[in-house]
Amino acid sequence: MRVRLRTLLLFLLPGFTIVGILYYMLAWTGIVSTMDWVGMAPVWKFAGLKNYRILFTSQRFWTNVKNNMIWLILFVIPTGIFGMVLAYVLELMPRISRVLKPIFFYPLVISPVVTGTLWAWFFEPQQGVLNVILRYLHLDFLRTGWIADPKIAVYCMIVAGIWQNLGFALVLYTAAMREVPSDHLDAAKVDGASPGQIFFHIIVPEIGHATIVVFSLLVLYTLKVFDLVWVMTRGGPGYATEVLPYLMYRITFRQLMVGVGSAVAVIILLISIVVLVPLSKWMMARWME
Amino acid sequence: MRKLIVLVLILSIFSFSFSASKLVIYHWWTAGGEKQAINKLFELFKKAYPDIEIVENPIVGGGGTTLRTVLMGLLAAGMPPDTFQSLSGADLKTYVDGNYLQPVDDIWNAQKLDEYFPPLMKKMVTFKGHVYAIPMSIHRANWLMYNKKLFDELGLKPPKNVDELLEVCKKIKEKRPDLWPISLGTRDKFTAVFLFDAVLLSVAGPDVYEKFYTGRIDVRNNPLIEKAFEYYAKLIPYIYPYHSAQTWDQALGRDDWVMMVIGDFAVGYMMAVGRKYGVDWDAVPFPAEPNTFLMIVDTFTLPKKAKNEDSARKWLKFIAEAEPEKEFTILKGSIAPHKLVPVDVYPDEVRRIDVKDFRGARIVPSSIHGVLAPQSFLSEYQDILINFLYSPDVNRVLRQIDDAMKFYKVKENSEWYWAMK
Numbered sequence: 001m002r003v004r005l006r007t008l009l010l011f012l013l014p015g016f017t018i019v020g021i022l023y024y025m026l027a028w029t030g031i032v033s034t035m036d037w038v039g040m041a042p043v044w045k046f047a048g049l050k051n052y053r054i055l056f057t058s059q060r061f062w063t064n065v066k067n068n069m070i071w072l073i074l075f076v077i078p079t080g081i082f083g084m085v086l087a088y089v090l091e092l093m094p095r096i097s098r099v100l101k102p103i104f105f106y107p108l109v110i111s112p113v114v115t116g117t118l119w120a121w122f123f124e125p126q127q128g129v130l131n132v133i134l135r136y137l138h139l140d141f142l143r144t145g146w147i148a149d150p151k152i153a154v155y156c157m158i159v160a161g162i163w164q165n166l167g168f169a170l171v172l173y174t175a176a177m178r179e180v181p182s183d184h185l186d187a188a189k190v191d192g193a194s195p196g197q198i199f200f201h202i203i204v205p206e207i208g209h210a211t212i213v214v215f216s217l218l219v220l221y222t223l224k225v226f227d228l229v230w231v232m233t234r235g236g237p238g239y240a241t242e243v244l245p246y247l248m249y250r251i252t253f254r255q256l257m258v259g260v261g262s263a264v265a266v267i268i269l270l271i272s273i274v275v276l277v278p279l280s281k282w283m284m285a286r287w288m289e
Numbered sequence: 290m291r292k293l294i295v296l297v298l299i300l301s302i303f304s305f306s307f308s309a310s311k312l313v314i315y316h317w318w319t320a321g322g323e324k325q326a327i328n329k330l331f332e333l334f335k336k337a338y339p340d341i342e343i344v345e346n347p348i349v350g351g352g353g354t355t356l357r358t359v360l361m362g363l364l365a366a367g368m369p370p371d372t373f374q375s376l377s378g379a380d381l382k383t384y385v386d387g388n389y390l391q392p393v394d395d396i397w398n399a400q401k402l403d404e405y406f407p408p409l410m411k412k413m414v415t416f417k418g419h420v421y422a423i424p425m426s427i428h429r430a431n432w433l434m435y436n437k438k439l440f441d442e443l444g445l446k447p448p449k450n451v452d453e454l455l456e457v458c459k460k461i462k463e464k465r466p467d468l469w470p471i472s473l474g475t476r477d478k479f480t481a482v483f484l485f486d487a488v489l490l491s492v493a494g495p496d497v498y499e500k501f502y503t504g505r506i507d508v509r510n511n512p513l514i515e516k517a518f519e520y521y522a523k524l525i526p527y528i529y530p531y532h533s534a535q536t537w538d539q540a541l542g543r544d545d546w547v548m549m550v551i552g553d554f555a556v557g558y559m560m561a562v563g564r565k566y567g568v569d570w571d572a573v574p575f576p577a578e579p580n581t582f583l584m585i586v587d588t589f590t591l592p593k594k595a596k597n598e599d600s601a602r603k604w605l606k607f608i609a610e611a612e613p614e615k616e617f618t619i620l621k622g623s624i625a626p627h628k629l630v631p632v633d634v635y636p637d638e639v640r641r642i643d644v645k646d647f648r649g650a651r652i653v654p655s656s657i658h659g660v661l662a663p664q665s666f667l668s669e670y671q672d673i674l675i676n677f678l679y680s681p682d683v684n685r686v687l688r689q690i691d692d693a694m695k696f697y698k699v700k701e702n703s704e705w706y707w708a709m710k
Contacts, residue, residue, distance in 0.1 A: 038665070039383060039386050039387055040360075040361055040364060040365075040383050040384060040386065040387035040389065041364070041365065041386070041387030041388060041389065042365060060669075060672075120534070123534075124531075124534050124535075125530075125531040125534055126531060145530070145531050145534075146534075147533075147534050148530070148531035148532070148533045148534035150533075150679055153533075233476075233533070234476060234477075234478065236475065236476065236478070236533045236672075236675065237475070237533035237675060237676075237679060238533075238672045238673075238675040238676040238679065239672045239676075250668060253354075253357070253358045253361065254354065254664065254665075254668045255664065255665035255668045255669075256361075256383060256664065256665060257665060
């Protein structure tokens, strides 16, 4: 059956429209980021790179970038690697994995608002679970302000993020590992390879395509994380745990500086491109045939 | 053909008689007592105007932060509600600057509000010589609530100024080192400003307070501002150290709470958690010297291009009257600005003192909810104060505030406050 181009385009039209709106909004944001729009009503006064200059000379902005980088490294890498290792270990123990896999997966389906609230309570310095347990175990020297301490609050949030998203990495890696041809594994076992050697020399290379997906999506998650930050600390104490998406929201909707907020949005997009494109290229070169 | 015309005429006559006019109203009173209060107001309005159908749009989010986000889109799209709630001062000004509101001088004059409201109220809703909103509910931000049981046990009297506050804190810490004399919850951020405002009023007085928040003080070189921050720093050892992990109500709800600088809106919370006034807790205006009323105002506005402008005007006239204000504020936990509302309608002593002070003491708009300073500055300022609480460097904080005031053009954006004499 030959499909006419006209029919094809007609069916693609709804999809194109939605994508078109998306790109329109992207372009609109980019344009607004060069406008001196301050206040409730739109202001179309061209200001060049003024909004970007304002951000680059603001200490608060750089604290936000630093926090996003901390998230990038301390959230993405552990989540991806733990997910991979966990998937492999559970594959080696099928009976236990039947019980443990759902347990690791449940946090993923919980709303981030619930996750954030639970972990905020866990890390609450006076009556939170963690400090109460430490007090009970006479480990008082380990008790600290946790979520109320500007220096370590961001790490508490990353723990909550890893807890929530580990299941995601686990599921994708499990599926990828099941696709590894069993004769590869059998051959390795026959050659006397240990589980560790099998993991590093056969499993990791052959699940490379899943690694690309997992790490890319985790990177995107960290550059967009807003809900956990909002629920757990509101960017506090002060702005110690603020991240770029939160900054964008605050500048645009609280301070009504829409031009500067749009500049933050563009910067998030640029960081995403700068991080993801080389990473994806490298991963694809390494692991895709 | 003729039958068709007659049918259309009959149907259109029917549609006129059945169509009720609407009032599309946006507000943020969604929690507990507030919800009851606004429902009571709607009930009374329906009695007065049975032919107007109220289409309510409550948007959750205290202080209207979420409502403002929603309205930004609606107003820019040219689809305003018929009326919406707003704070006064710099917050209201953002709508006026966006050219989204109509003046309501005629309603203000028709309801003789010059006679029934204190002059400062008009100042907080007047821009470019016109009134842009009708106020209808007042809260006070500078109350010091204290744990009466503990104070009686330790033989303490509530402090009247910041020197006495430090004394009381010292005594409490000596006798009960396990307690934190000043309860604070800065998860909400604005509470850090509430505490500082009380200190600033006590050290520098209301005139300097007004000038400070409207950018008319040389922050880096003013000895009173420096002194206020030195006192703020002196309080830090007595403040609960993990304040950023709790909201104000979580801080107040703890069994080991001692003192908190908070607004009268906390009275409802105290009652809800079962604490008895005069037994478990008590409150004094703070500072008592000079006695200042830090005012928070809720208003309603008249947007341009409102579909049911007539209904909106009726609503604004209605809420400016004594009886509806009385019924609303009794349930809300606030006080009515209207002079004709008698002081004894309020069941609690806190609000009776509020009314007396509102009518007799010096009124100054609260910086953060008043709204005295521009929101863009305040959003940054809250965090500057919280950072100070974690690392008190007076020179640095003066520099940061001065830079922020210049950056957000606080002086230019606050000219409106001084325009009306």
